[in-house]
Amino acid sequence: MVTDSWIARLLAGLVGLAPVALTGASVQPPADTVVYRDLPAGQIQQQRVLRYWTADRRASARQVRARGRGAPAVPDLAxxxxxxPGSALATVGRVFFSMDGQDFLCSAATVRSSNRDLVVTSGHCAKNGSGSWAENWVFVPAYRDGGGPHGGFTARRMFVPDQWSTGADDGYDVAMVVLAPSAGRHVADVVGFNxxxxxxxxxxxxxxxxxxxxxxxxxxxxxxxxxxxxxxxxxxxxxxxxxxxxxxxxxxxxxxxxxxxxxxxxxxxxxxxxxxxxxxxxxxxxxxxxxxxxxxxxxxxx
CATH class of the missing domain: 2.40.10.10 (Trypsin-like serine proteases)
Known part of the structure; x- marks a missing residue:
């Protein structure tokens, strides 16, 4: 088994706690056509999610196939x-999550927010259209070669547009995910934001x-x-x-x-x-x- 040094960083301050099931409720506020799901985000739940992502699970996670018709050098302008060509960007990271019993991969990035905990990603990286919500959701900023210098941040709330949640409309394939602080620190305070x-x-x-x-x-x-x-x-x-x-x-x-x-x-x-x-x-x-x-x-x- 590969040593999970990045998991150890993710679990900083979360020792001696027993795992519990991750559950949540879906809510659709009709006033602004935004659908969201709350996730338990206490230390026990964070530990359970972070321990889930063993080296074997990370290596075998699948790439999400998005819906569609049939399935510090100066960068180039085209x-x-x-x-x-440079180091991994601090505000961009890899996402690991489960959906319908399978493990998947995506990407995401931090954005400016009053809660200092927000990342943006694709809708299908949080909810399978009108189907299931993602679970075991972890954002690893500045990911490179199997881990990241800041560990990972689990999700505590997910938002998608109603157009994605009810119709899987590709024109609205966006999700905003609010993260739980890691070791008491907000993601924007750790890596910055866009x-x-x-x-x-x-x-x-x-x-x-x-x-x-x-x-x-x-x-x-x-x-x-x-x-x-x-x-x-x-x-x-x-x-x-x-x-x-x-x-x-x-x-x-x-x-x-x-x-x-x-x-x-x-x-x-x-x-x-x-x-x-x-x-x-x-x-x-x-x-x-x-x-x-x-x-x-x-x-x-x-």
Whole structure:
């Protein structure tokens, strides 16, 4: 068995506690069409989730296949996919979670919030459309080669738009996840955060980051693409497409405008969501409009 040194860091301050089942209730507030789930987030529950992710489970977790039609060097302005040339970005991390009895991988990033505990990812990394919510959800910031310098943060509340929860609409494939503090520290105080913006002009230069784990990528290092996205040419969603060969596992990774390679931060305007089966070199991300703004307004105070 591989020594789980990162698990030891995650469990700092959580010793001598017995495991319990992770349960929660789904709530749909009709006033702002945001759906959320509360998760037990005390020390006992954190310990149970963190202990769940053994080295074997992390290694065997699957990449989420997003829904779609058929299933510090200065970065390049146009890059269809490569490993990030510098250190892992502190605010971007890998996500491990379970859903319907299987273990999965995604990506996520911290965002500015009044609770200092917020990350943004894809909706399908938190809820399977109208189906199950994720469990055993852990965010590991600055992930690299099997772990991260700051350990991990478990989820305490998840939010998705009603359009995703009831119809699995790819144009609203976004989730905001509120994390539990780790050893009494909020994630934003540990790693910093990115800004977030809504209703931005389409087609602006972006950089997208994530942990792809299929084909030429093994998920151990941060990867990125860059360029100018364009509207969905099929007209099936309100999403935008960016030429990008990142694969499964990069779902939920941030799309940043105004990215600063010196600070490793920017303004998040979308997240990686899906690819069309006959267009595997284009990644699509939902447009952050009013629905995502309402989602953020609810989650950042949660």
């Amino acid at each position: 890059n269809v996919g490569a490993l990030w 800004d977030i913006a809504f209703a931005q002009p389409r087609g602006r230069q972006v950089y997208t980051f994530g942990y792809p784990s299929y084909e030429k990528y093994d998920g151990r290092r941060l990867a990125y693409c860059s360029g100018r996205p364009a509207d969905d040419p099929y007209g099936e969603t309100k999403a935008q497409g960016l030429r990008c060969d990142l694969t499964q596992g990069s779902s939920g990774g941030p799309w940043m405008s105004g990215f600063d390679p010196l600070t490793g931060t920017g303004t998040i305007v979308s997240v990686s969501s899906f690819k069309y089966a006959d267009e595997e070199r284009v990644m699509y991300g939902p447009y952050f409009g009013d629905a995502v703004r309402r989602l953020y307004d609810r989650a950042e105070k949660g």
